[in-house]
Amino acid sequence: MILITGVAGFIGSNTAEYLLRKGYEVIGVDNLSTGSYENISDLILSRNFKFIKCDILNEKKLIEIFKKHDIDYIIHLASIVSVEESFKKPKLVSKVNIEGTLNILEIARKYDISRVIIASSASVYGDQKLLPIRENFPLNPKSIYAITNIVKEYYSKIYYDIYSISCICLRYFNVYGKKQNPNNPYSGVISKFIYRAIKDEVLEIYGDGKQTRDFIYVDDICRANLLSLKCNKKFGIYNIGSGKRRRIIDIVKLLEKILNKKLKVKFLPERKGDVKHSQADITLAKKDLKFEPKVEFEDGLKLTTEWFLSKFKKH
Numbered sequence: 001m002i003l004i005t006g007v008a009g010f011i012g013s014n015t016a017e018y019l020l021r022k023g024y025e026v027i028g029v030d031n032l033s034t035g036s037y038e039n040i041s042d043l044i045l046s047r048n049f050k051f052i053k054c055d056i057l058n059e060k061k062l063i064e065i066f067k068k069h070d071i072d073y074i075i076h077l078a079s080i081v082s083v084e085e086s087f088k089k090p091k092l093v094s095k096v097n098i099e100g101t102l103n104i105l106e107i108a109r110k111y112d113i114s115r116v117i118i119a120s121s122a123s124v125y126g127d128q129k130l131l132p133i134r135e136n137f138p139l140n141p142k143s144i145y146a147i148t149n150i151v152k153e154y155y156s157k158i159y160y161d162i163y164s165i166s167c168i169c170l171r172y173f174n175v176y177g178k179k180q181n182p183n184n185p186y187s188g189v190i191s192k193f194i195y196r197a198i199k200d201e202v203l204e205i206y207g208d209g210k211q212t213r214d215f216i217y218v219d220d221i222c223r224a225n226l227l228s229l230k231c232n233k234k235f236g237i238y239n240i241g242s243g244k245r246r247r248i249i250d251i252v253k254l255l256e257k258i259l260n261k262k263l264k265v266k267f268l269p270e271r272k273g274d275v276k277h278s279q280a281d282i283t284l285a286k287k288d289l290k291f292e293p294k295v296e297f298e299d300g301l302k303l304t305t306e307w308f309l310s311k312f313k314k315h
């Protein structure tokens with residue numbers, strides 16, 4: 001049985017759906033702070049899925065869950081996922097992301113968990129002189145959110161070195177796809193662009209739009225999560241991205257093509273903590289995890305737009 005923390009969120013709900021399709025039993029926990037019950041309402045019908053509302057800071061409840069269920073693996077995705085929030089509430093974001101991860105690692109130690117997958121982030125790199133970015137490049141965090149991801153990785157390494165808990169940390173780059181919440185102010189740019197485009201609202205670009213990101217479709221992330229559970233390595237830190245980069249401004253052009261209409265764009269000042277360019281070198285994930293991104297950006301954007309149209313278009 002696989003336990004997913006943050007199951008009601010964007011990546012968590014997609015990962016749960018993917019694992020259920022592959023025949024695994026999944027138990028999901030979430031405190032429903034940014035995630036929603038709606039994201040998992042279709043999964044509840046499966047007899048292989050169980051949802052428990054639980055905060056990862058609530059050790060007592062976590063222990064109850066692990067006592068009651070035969071859990072082999074943990075995919076730890078629950079966190080406060082926001083650079084801006086981490087500047088506004090540094091102590092809260094650090095508590096949830098760091099202490100929350102520590103609770104999960106402690107549980108893994110006590111209950112003999114075979115492996116823990118820890119969600120980290122490309123934010124740990126900040127701005128880099130060289131692209132694409134390899135895992136051994138110097139870390140250069142530009143936000144408290146990024147620091148929390150580095151600390152999560154270090155804790156995982158110590159839990160592996162000292163207690164032999166197998167941990168695979170995945171540095172996801174910019175993930176996009178269905179079930180990404182466009183109304184969360186901190187959510188990814190693609191969901192916001194598509195949502196606003198459908199509603200004929202103005203698309204907001206921070207800076208000149210020439211900044212680049214490595215966008216990866218959520219199905220590829222779900223596959224990376226499963227491959228990490230199965231790989232032969234006992235510890236590792238891996239970039240999970242497409243290996244390519246796109247300019248923000250070019251997404252607008254692609255969306256205009258997909259939706260067959262001109263979109264309204266407004267340029268705003270750059271945001272603090274935002275990096276200029278980002279692109280993953282995924283050689284290591286290819287080698288150790290046998291990870292290969294499968295969804296081309298144009299196809300992923302089309303699939304995401306179709307999903308948003310089915311959900312949000314006024315009839």
Ligand SMILES: NC(=O)c1ccc[n+]([C@@H]2O[C@H](COP(=O)([O-])OP(=O)(O)OC[C@H]3O[C@@H](n4cnc5c(N)ncnc54)[C@H](O)[C@@H]3O)[C@@H](O)[C@H]2O)c1
Pocket residue numbers: 005006007008009010011012029030031032033034035036054055056057076077078079080081096100119120121122171172173174175176188
């Ligand atoms: N989406 C991306 O582009 C991206 C990129 C890099 C890394 N990540 C990482 O992937 C993971 C999942 O991100 P996401 O995009 O699905 O975000 P999300 O906000 O959609 O999901 C996070 C989930 O965690 C839950 N949560 C928050 N605090 C909790 C707590 N104290 N107890 C229990 N549940 C709690 C939220 O309710 C939410 O459902 C995060 O660790 C994030 O740092 C995401």
